[in-house]
Amino acid sequence: MRRLRAEPVGIVAVSLGVAAMGFLLPAVVSGEPPELWPVLSAAAGLPSLALGVALLWLRPHNRTGLLLALAGFVALLLAGVDNYLQVAQLLQETGTGSIPVNGASVAAAQGSWMLYYLPWAWLLLVFPSGAPANRLDRIVAAALPSIVVLFNLLAALGPVASPLPEANRDVALVPGADVVAVLLLPLFFGALLVCVVRFAVRFSHAPAAERVQMRWLAAAGALVPATLLLCWAGYLLGGSSDVVVVGLLLIYLLLPALVAVAVLRAELFDVDRVLAAGLVGTGLGAVALAVLAAIGGWAGAALGQESTAATAAATAVMVLLLLPVHKMLVRWVDRRLFPQRWLIMQSVAALEHDVYAGRALPEDLDIRLRAALSVPSLEVGYVLPGTGEVVDARGGAILPDTSAIAVVVAGEAVGFLDHVPELGHTGTPDRVLMAALARPMELVRLRLELSMALAEVEASRARILAAGYVERQRLERDLHDGAQQRLVALGMSLRLAQRHLGIEQHELHGVMDAAVAELGTVVAEIRQLAHGIRPSSLEAGLPAALEQLCHTAPFQVDLELRPAGNPEAAIPEMVGTTAYFVASEAVANAAKYAQASRIAVCLEHGGGVIRIGVRDNGGGGAVLRRGGGLAGLMDRVAAQGGTLQVLSPAGHGTLVEAELPCA
Structure with a gap:
């Protein structure tokens, strides 16, 4: 651990020494401050150097930080060497002093520009674990510096064009050495391209947790070979490598930040939604820069003057041509990089269209997703408002697994996606994807809540009706068995009493007849009332x-x-x-x-x-x-x-x- 913790300190110390030799010493000898361009080149490497040192300190067992620090150190070193040689040339031309220059070292550093790409190529081979995954990666990792060393050795043995007399040489020490060196350039580019391809292959087979980290680097990694290609295109078409500056600045400013976030906070926000756009933007940008470089070179050669108007016109034409292509390419890249995400988005969009057209129901979401992803076990759960109970589209209670993905709206879970392994272990889900899923889920759970409420109303109304019928039956029995029977018995008693009356009491016979008739009327009314409550004929x-x-x-x-x-x-x-x-x-x-x-x-x-x-x-x-x-x-x-x-x-x-x- 002490050795690993000592690495950041050593890197900082060596970097300060390089800065002193490359910038401070020439400034002291010449009495002039360094020129702006070397200072900017050195400054471009500072983010990589700083973030690499920080990662080495925080994650000492992950060698990704060492590669970042190496990339920043290379930028600082090459900027310092460039400034040193510029000051040496200036002092010789003005005769105001001198600083030591070794001609052999200058001749051997003609291919030093390759060092700009070397740390990033290694990074693509070992990220995120910090070590090559297999034998092929180790071979490519070893081949890259071998090509760099061999190219510089062959270039040093050939003619050297340098403003410094100590290094300038018109005749090759070994005839044909420079030709062989040029032949190594396609090999170097091919090795860089292999690094990108190997990264893509590892990304497609990586576990879900590693994919979250690798996605941050996926879009920007293509800049490494693309920048070198743009450099050569600028040389061939325009006679200048100025276009490569844009690519190198993007590499040295974008990649360190992405790597740091991927290592420390891979789940900071959704990178998937910008990955496809980043890849397409990188590709279209490379095409646009190459075309503009070609047009600028052609216009300069044909018109014999600066080609500002031609370049501006070409820029406008390129924008008009690439705008309609951009969306189509983003969808194409998104479909191939994230097929599962693309399938879900397409399924949800098709379902929404069919729902609005009346050809489907929102509850068909689980059926559509199972068919699109070919995952028969996939389950969609809906969180009922108020209760928090999770149910399926038919209202049956379910229990989501711990790996289920929660679909959240305004801080509240509205549903779950279960048994989708690739999405379940990638940290924070894609917010755009979750928003697309939330729309039909929110609709389904509100429909479920409404249907359950209506079912409860129906059930309660049925219970009330049943209770009413039971009460009617009880009241009908009470009337029949109670008041009606008592009144009938009373009428019979009156008739019996009437028979026992003497002839001399004939006046009471009329009273008795009227009472019995009234009782008959009451009994008839009670029977009619009981029939209205519940007809006895229904028995x-x-x-x-x-x-x-x-x-x-x-x-x-x-x-x-x-x-x-x-x-x-x-x-x-x-x-x-x-x-x-x-x-x-x-x-x-x-x-x-x-x-x-x-x-x-x-x-x-x-x-x-x-x-x-x-x-x-x-x-x-x-x-x-x-x-x-x-x-x-x-x-x-x-x-x-x-x-x-x-x-x-x-x-x-x-x-x-x-x-x-x-x-």
């Missing part, structure tokens, strides 16, 4: 009660039973009572208001339901109005889980029909 079944209703009506009422025979056996008591009251109320309304000459009652029983219908040939025009008898029937039927409809076109009679489940 023999619904068809028998309907037959009695039709026979006792003061007008002709036809009764039809379908099927004929004994359909009442499977009709529950409360269902039969409700059907009887529908028929009774409809017959009474037809007789009272419809001015009908014919009324027909039809009872149909089958398929687990009964249908009771009353049709008349009256004037029609009946309507359901609040507080009316038909409205009361509708409430009674709805409480039993049935439906009531009234068809009453003016001048064509009225049909009152109820359908009641027998379950």
